[in-house]
Amino acid sequence: xxxxxxxxxxxxxxxxxxxxxxxxxxxxxxxxxxxxxxxxxxxxxxxxxxxxxxxxxxxxxxxxxxxxxxxxxxxxxxxxxxxxxxxxxxxxxxxxxxxxxxxxxxxxxxxxxxxxxxxxxxxxxxxxxxxxxxxxxxxxxxxxxxxxxxxxxxxxxxxxxxxxxxxxxxxxxxxxxxxxxxxxxxxxxxxxxxxxxxxxxxxxxxxxxxxxxxxxxxxxxxxxxxxxxxxxxxxxxxxxxxxxxxxxxxxxxxxxxxxxxxxxxxxxxxxxxxxxxxxxxxxxxxxxxxxxxxxxxxxxxxxxxxxxxxxxxxxxxxxxxxxxxxxxxxxxxxxxxx
Amino acid sequence: xxxxxxxxxxxxxxxxxxxxxxxxxxxxxxxxxxxxxxxxxxxxxxxxxxxxxxxxxxxxxxxxxxxxxxxxxxxxxxxxxxxxxxxxxxxxxxxxxxxxxxxxxxxxxxxxxxxxxxxxxxxxxxxxxxxxxxxxxxxxxxxxxxxxxxxxxxxxxxxxxxxxxxxxxxxxxxxxxxxxxxxxxxxxxxxxxxxxxxxxxxxxxxxxxxxxxxxxxxxxxxxxxxxxxxxxxxxxxxxxxxxxxxxxxxxxxxxxxxxxxxxxxxxxxxxxxxxxxxxxxxxxxxxxxxxxxxxxxxxxxxxxxxxxxxxxxxxxxxxxxxxxxxxxxxxxxxxxxx
Numbered sequence: 001x002x003x004x005x006x007x008x009x010x011x012x013x014x015x016x017x018x019x020x021x022x023x024x025x026x027x028x029x030x031x032x033x034x035x036x037x038x039x040x041x042x043x044x045x046x047x048x049x050x051x052x053x054x055x056x057x058x059x060x061x062x063x064x065x066x067x068x069x070x071x072x073x074x075x076x077x078x079x080x081x082x083x084x085x086x087x088x089x090x091x092x093x094x095x096x097x098x099x100x101x102x103x104x105x106x107x108x109x110x111x112x113x114x115x116x117x118x119x120x121x122x123x124x125x126x127x128x129x130x131x132x133x134x135x136x137x138x139x140x141x142x143x144x145x146x147x148x149x150x151x152x153x154x155x156x157x158x159x160x161x162x163x164x165x166x167x168x169x170x171x172x173x174x175x176x177x178x179x180x181x182x183x184x185x186x187x188x189x190x191x192x193x194x195x196x197x198x199x200x201x202x203x204x205x206x207x208x209x210x211x212x213x214x215x216x217x218x219x220x221x222x223x224x225x226x227x228x229x230x231x232x233x234x235x236x237x238x239x240x241x242x243x244x245x246x247x248x249x250x251x252x253x254x255x256x257x258x259x260x261x262x263x264x265x266x267x268x269x270x271x272x273x274x275x276x277x278x279x280x281x282x283x284x285x286x287x288x289x290x291x292x293x294x295x296x297x298x299x300x301x302x303x304x305x306x307x308x309x310x311x312x313x314x315x316x317x318x319x320x321x322x323x324x325x326x327x328x329x330x331x332x333x334x335x336x337x338x
Numbered sequence: 339x340x341x342x343x344x345x346x347x348x349x350x351x352x353x354x355x356x357x358x359x360x361x362x363x364x365x366x367x368x369x370x371x372x373x374x375x376x377x378x379x380x381x382x383x384x385x386x387x388x389x390x391x392x393x394x395x396x397x398x399x400x401x402x403x404x405x406x407x408x409x410x411x412x413x414x415x416x417x418x419x420x421x422x423x424x425x426x427x428x429x430x431x432x433x434x435x436x437x438x439x440x441x442x443x444x445x446x447x448x449x450x451x452x453x454x455x456x457x458x459x460x461x462x463x464x465x466x467x468x469x470x471x472x473x474x475x476x477x478x479x480x481x482x483x484x485x486x487x488x489x490x491x492x493x494x495x496x497x498x499x500x501x502x503x504x505x506x507x508x509x510x511x512x513x514x515x516x517x518x519x520x521x522x523x524x525x526x527x528x529x530x531x532x533x534x535x536x537x538x539x540x541x542x543x544x545x546x547x548x549x550x551x552x553x554x555x556x557x558x559x560x561x562x563x564x565x566x567x568x569x570x571x572x573x574x575x576x577x578x579x580x581x582x583x584x585x586x587x588x589x590x591x592x593x594x595x596x597x598x599x600x601x602x603x604x605x606x607x608x609x610x611x612x613x614x615x616x617x618x619x620x621x622x623x624x625x626x627x628x629x630x631x632x633x634x635x636x637x638x639x640x641x642x643x644x645x646x647x648x649x650x651x652x653x654x655x656x657x658x659x660x661x662x663x664x665x666x667x668x669x670x671x672x673x674x675x676x
Contacts, residue, residue, distance in 0.1 A: 133414055134414055134571040134572070135570055135571035136570075136571070136602075137570035137571065137602050137604070137605060195538065196537075196538055196539040197539065198537070198538050199440070199534075199535055199537070199538070200533065200534055200535065200536050200538045200540075200574055200575050200578065201415075201440070201534040201535065201571070201572060201574075201575060202538075203538045203574035203575075204571050204572075204573065204574060205571060229577075229620065230620070230623035230624060231581070232473055232474075232475035232542065232581055233472040233473035233475065233539070233542050233543060233581075234472070234539060234542075235542065235577050235581045235620075235624075236538055236539075236541035236574040236575065236578030237538050237541075237574065238577075239567075239573050239574050239576075239577035239578075240538065240573065240577075243568075243570055243571075243574075246570075264475050266475070267623070267624060268623075269623075270622075274619075274623070278620060281612075281615065281616055282567065282568070282616060282620070284608075285568035285606075285607075285608045285612070286568060286570050286573075286605060
């Protein structure tokens, strides 16, 4: 597929979905749309992802495009009216439009009419399928080994770690797949259940359904975790994924230097050993699982020697091997979990 | 209100909503519908609740009825087609129908048409309000002491214990209220958020919103817990309630003799001490809370001396005072938590 990614005024640092797609998608990225950076290229900002020109608007892209992806998500997940021209133009050109916003494009009268008229699809990936239900406790029955990324907080790199580990496992000759649970993962993989948007009673079931579907087709499944088990707002989703996935092994993801819950600064992060005890203790009555490795995000540390020391300290706290999958590669983690 | 309660093939032991209403509602129960027990009376099975005749179907009730309540909830919350005649008859007679099923009666074309035609209401108490959102981590700021019932499994008596403790606290002169989180509690109290039915990201927020609303009006809030922190399907809801409620004290509810998760028999219950460690360990990073008392459901044990021995064993495992609130009263628990 040839795709364009909308990221107006947010590329690259506040466009986590756009960056995730550039980093991991097999699709051909024709252009990124960011009116603030039109004329530049992706590689002017980020070096280790697919390169693409940055354009000002959909109407300025001459090449054929199969789909326009909304690659940013404002707080609240609303649709910004300044994007309407781009979405309209895409639909008029016969492109599908893929969105992870809380605002469903398919419910927008103008877009729905244009999509019908031009025979193209509006894919709202955050709209959960209607046929989800409660977990049956059967995810452990699949042939694949299931590895779940868990975190000390939101936005510590669980999606990135899941993608990198699956890619590294495939490069090492294993048959590995990602089980996507959030909007970016779903856009990259082209399928998946948005577990943070399902009915709370179906949280575990939404994960189980995916694992049961894919679990006999692969040797390893890397389940994208969400939130943190001690998050004041999002722990329910974390807990449901933990029990729905019935993982064999856990990878604890942490952001170096993070001391409090992001956006909930009065809540300090407990010690790493507390996370290990909680995740393992909570998993065990449903399916025994150990924290077999860790992933430390050191992107905020410029000095590589300092990053290395932080990583060693993290490994000591964790009592397991760890790496920064972007900076130091996935091998130490893969050795511990495969 | 004069109400009939549908509980086909499940009364009394698998009809917890029906029993809760019979025990705690101020309404006049005209009949229970259970085709397996038609001709008997509620008092033939349960002695300490409102009595009523048991009928085979809605059409066989001669007395006037204001509302038919669906008093049972199959796993998954589906509507059983064998109940359709009763609901149809109720609507044709002008009765409201109150349901806590996941399947919304208002979305059923036949029922919606009949309700309009006969000017009666279809009340789906499990349909969450549209304005819920994520938790802000503020429930601990209210004046009231917050006491949360947590459980070793579903259907061990959390709702009953919450109701009994609030009632006993009021009788002892305290200003106490229940925070209802499930269909039965909501039906009895006449308000509340159906926490198992909200968007998963809003689970904690749905509890917090109720506590913030009521927390400065009372001295004690008894929050109705749901599920169990080690339940393969429902732990997400349990975890969200634990962190959303930010309780001061926990009461661990258990059903004497229960050895495996109900409906998930391959999952054994861990030791009581494991539950204490998990609930306290998980609560602490958000809001420190201890399991200050226990509630043991001994309804399945006929011999009172045996029940007493089971209770003593439970207290020893728990390391805290416990009672069967129905059989032995609420005082030992109240002394530990108020």
